Amino acid sequence: MALFDVSGYKSHAGLRGQILGTGVGHLVDRTNQEFAVPVGVDPSGFLKSCSREGGVSIDLNHGTTTLAFKFRHGVIVAVDSRASAGSYIASKEANKVIEINPYLLGTMSGSAADCQYWERLLAKECRLMHKGRASEGWLKRKCTNQCHFHTLRTTAWDIKLYKLRNKQRISVSAASKLLCNMMLGYRGMGLSMGSMIVGWDNKGPGLYYVDDNATRLSGRMFSTGCGSSYAYGVMDSGYREDMTVEEAYELGRRGITHATHRDAYSGGVVNLYHMQEDGWVKVCKEDVSELIHRYRKGMF
Amino acid sequence: MALFDVSGYKSHAGLRGQILGTGVGHLVDRTNQEFAVPVGVDPSGFLKSCSREGGVSIDLNHGTTTLAFKFRHGVIVAVDSRASAGSYIASKEANKVIEINPYLLGTMSGSAADCQYWERLLAKECRLYKLRNKQRISVSAASKLLCNMMLGYRGMGLSMGSMIVGWDNKGPGLYYVDDNATRLSGRMFSTGCGSSYAYGVMDSGYREDMTVEEAYELGRRGITHATHRDAYSGGVVNLYHMQEDGWVKVCKEDVSELIHRYRKGMF
Numbered sequence: 001m002a003l004f005d006v007s008g009y010k011s012h013a014g015l016r017g018q019i020l021g022t023g024v025g026h027l028v029d030r031t032n033q034e035f036a037v038p039v040g041v042d043p044s045g046f047l048k049s050c051s052r053e054g055g056v057s058i059d060l061n062h063g064t065t066t067l068a069f070k071f072r073h074g075v076i077v078a079v080d081s082r083a084s085a086g087s088y089i090a091s092k093e094a095n096k097v098i099e100i101n102p103y104l105l106g107t108m109s110g111s112a113a114d115c116q117y118w119e120r121l122l123a124k125e126c127r128l129m130h131k132g133r134a135s136e137g138w139l140k141r142k143c144t145n146q147c148h149f150h151t152l153r154t155t156a157w158d159i160k161l162y163k164l165r166n167k168q169r170i171s172v173s174a175a176s177k178l179l180c181n182m183m184l185g186y187r188g189m190g191l192s193m194g195s196m197i198v199g200w201d202n203k204g205p206g207l208y209y210v211d212d213n214a215t216r217l218s219g220r221m222f223s224t225g226c227g228s229s230y231a232y233g234v235m236d237s238g239y240r241e242d243m244t245v246e247e248a249y250e251l252g253r254r255g256i257t258h259a260t261h262r263d264a265y266s267g268g269v270v271n272l273y274h275m276q277e278d279g280w281v282k283v284c285k286e287d288v289s290e291l292i293h294r295y296r297k298g299m300f
Numbered sequence: 301m302a303l304f305d306v307s308g309y310k311s312h313a314g315l316r317g318q319i320l321g322t323g324v325g326h327l328v329d330r331t332n333q334e335f336a337v338p339v340g341v342d343p344s345g346f347l348k349s350c351s352r353e354g355g356v357s358i359d360l361n362h363g364t365t366t367l368a369f370k371f372r373h374g375v376i377v378a379v380d381s382r383a384s385a386g387s388y389i390a391s392k393e394a395n396k397v398i399e400i401n402p403y404l405l406g407t408m409s410g411s412a413a414d415c416q417y418w419e420r421l422l423a424k425e426c427r428l429y430k431l432r433n434k435q436r437i438s439v440s441a442a443s444k445l446l447c448n449m450m451l452g453y454r455g456m457g458l459s460m461g462s463m464i465v466g467w468d469n470k471g472p473g474l475y476y477v478d479d480n481a482t483r484l485s486g487r488m489f490s491t492g493c494g495s496s497y498a499y500g501v502m503d504s505g506y507r508e509d510m511t512v513e514e515a516y517e518l519g520r521r522g523i524t525h526a527t528h529r530d531a532y533s534g535g536v537v538n539l540y541h542m543q544e545d546g547w548v549k550v551c552k553e554d555v556s557e558l559i560h561r562y563r564k565g566m567f
Contacts, residue, residue: 229529233500236525237562258503262496295504 062110063265065227066096067255068196068207069235070220073245075198075205075275078252079107080227080260080288081268092268100126102279104175104199109225110192110212118193122179129170172199172206176216184214194224198275205275223255227263231255245274249283257291344455362410363532365494366396367522368463368474369502370487373512375465375472375542378519379407380494380527380555381535392535400426402546404442404466409492410459410479418460422446439466439473443483451481461491465542472542490522494530498522512541516550524558 066079083094098106098116100123108115176197183191191212199206209215209222221239223231234255243251253270260266270291272283366379383394398406398416400423408415425445429437443464450458458479466473476482476489488506490498501522510518520537527533537558539550 229496230500230503232529233497233502233522233525234504235500236497236528237501237521238504254504255500258500261503262499 062192062194062225064096064109064225065223065231065256065259065263065266066107066109066194066196066225067223067228067231067235067252068107068198068221069239069248069252070205070207071239071241071243071248073248074200074277075207076248076252077105077107077196077198077273077275077280078256079271080225080256080266081271082260082266083112084265089267094268095271097271097273098123099280100175100199101130101169103169103201103275104172104197105273105275105280106179107196107198107224109194114191114193114212115195118179118182118191119195121182122175125178126170126175169201171201171203172197172208173201173203173218175199176206176208176210179210180214180216183210183212187212187214196222196224198273198280200275200277200279225266227256227259227266230259230262234258249274253284253286253291254295257288257295260288261292344457346457362459362461362492364396364409364492365490365498365523365526365530365533366407366409366461366463366492367490367495367498367502367519368407368465368488369506369515369519370472370474371506371508371510371515373515374467374544375474376515376519377405377407377463377465377540377542377547378523379538380492380523380533381538382527382533383412384532389534394535395538397538397540398423399547400442400466401430401436403436403468403542404439404464405540405542405547406446407463407465407491409461414458414460414479415462418446418449418458419462421449436468438468438470439464439475440468440470440485442466443473443475443477446477447481447483450477450479454479454481463489463491465540465547467542467544467546492533494523494526494533497526497529501525516541520551520553520558521562524555524562527555528559 063084064080064082066077068075068077077097079096081091081093081096082089083091094112096108096115098108098119100106100119104126106119106122108119179195179197183193194211195209197206197208197210207219207222209217209219209224211224221235223229223235235251238251238254240247249272252272256266256270260268267288269285269287271285274281274283363384364380364382366377368375368377377397379396381391381393381396382389383391394412396408396415398408398419400406400419404426406419406422408419422442422445426437426442429441446462446464450460461478462476464473464475464477474486474489476484476486476491478491488502490502502518505518505521507514516539519539523533523537527535534555536552536554538552540547541550
């Protein structure tokens with residue numbers, strides 16, 4: 001791989017030997033791919049047992065609605081705010097957008113724990129890139145403190161060298177690829193995350209969909225979560241490439257509102273963001289029950 | 301049941317005795333409810349074996365999109381026309397609306413065989429009702445008949461999601477009936493696996509005081525956008541309008557042309 005050569009990649013085994021010294025036996029590399037899994041745990045087998053009929057069934061649905069679309073004046077991102085644990089509403093004002101930096105946003109759907117963890121890790125990767133602190137000693141100390149995060153070690157090296165060479169912000173494409181590779185390492189182990197990485201870089205507005213299967217797609221319009229079908233219907237029928245900014249805000253709000261109206265696992269407030277050339281702005285945070293009354297004025 | 305008395309219903313056993321004579325052993329009544337199931341077949345057991353992981357899995361999804369909504373000037377009914385067998389498109393111009401009589405319509409989603417059979421049986425019962433009682437059957441009663449048919453074969457693997465639409469003395473009527481014997485009266489329904497997309501479009505565009513043309517457009521848009529996103533829906537949009545003096549078939553437009561028209565401003 002080109003990146004391997006450019007970045008002077010060293011295999012994990014070599015690195016770990018340097019950083020941790022010999023005799024560290026509590027980490028086991030799963031396969032040749034060298035991603036860390038705690039000893040004695042077999043996530044894939046455990047998950048199979050959970051899906052069997054009659055046994056305990058862990059239902060890994062993405063219980064939310066998030067949407068994002070590109071248009072002439074940037075990218076609109078809208079999410080709901082309901083966090084559900086089975087049929088219990090754990091939070092009505094959960095934050096499903098992570099503000100990675102002033103020009104990068106990530107949305108979350110699926111398991112709240114997975115999303116929050118991995119997207120925060122992504123934010124750290126992006127920040128590491130930006131900071132440009134290249135001293136090997138500093139990096140070694142950082143790595144030692146979080147020695148069980150293989151992904152950090154590998155990518156941190158790559159990013160350090162990328163940043164040193166290029167001294168510029170990470171592109172949306174690269175950020176989404178980082179997240180995608182993290183997912184790839186833990187594939188089949190039961191991660192549940194559907195995310196959209198939204199940003200503005202040299203190539204213009206960027207919108208990528210990344211999920212726990214390590215699917216990574218660039219596109220102009222996405223919606224994730226179990227309320228996504230309803231949002232797609234609204235977005236598809238109302239979308240025009242040459243919308244004004246206000247019309248785009250309204251379309252994003254409507255998409256989430258009507259999805260929360262029909263989907264039991266979505267609700268709360270609509271958090272609306274607008275990604276512009278000079279960064280994102282948070283447009284509004286409106287309660288869905290008020291919005292639905294406004295839209296249903298002519299309805300029954 | 302009131303309907304039993306009114307309609308002169310005779311139990312199956314009595315009728316069968318008259319028609320077939322004694323000694324006919326190849327039909328067995330399942331329970332006291334006297335619904336006929338062929339001998340030696342255990343549908344519920346068979347279905348359980350089909351759902352087991354690793355074995356053959358028969359996926360009983362309702363692969364279609366149909367919608368109907370009431371508004372000031374009657375009821376709009378819109379359906380797609382794709383019949384799929386797994387991933388194979390069996391027909392691109394399937395007829396998913398059964399015209400029971402000039403003032404009653406039934407939509408079909410789910411298993412084509414089940415829908416066609418039971419709704420045709422419903423049409424027969426409605427005609428018999430009219431002949432016996434010298435007045436048209438109400439939408440409520442028609443949907444109840446269908447619901448009771450479903451109830452008799454509950455758990456045996458029927459797959460049908462239907463909307464019974466009509467106009468009777470009480471005004472426009474819209475009922476949703478499905479294979480679980482759920483029967484709901486309402487102002488707006490959509491069935492099939494493309495229904496979520498249609499709901500999004502209908503919810504955001506609906507107003508009770510729409511003009512007739514706006515309502516047609518909403519019905520068309522709902523089906524069109526659903527076929528755009530759902531793999532199991534497609535073909536043409538069949539649009540009906542239920543009015544006080546009966547239904548009219550409004551149009552039959554190809555979805556690919558409609559989506560181009562709607563997406564003029566899109567990418």
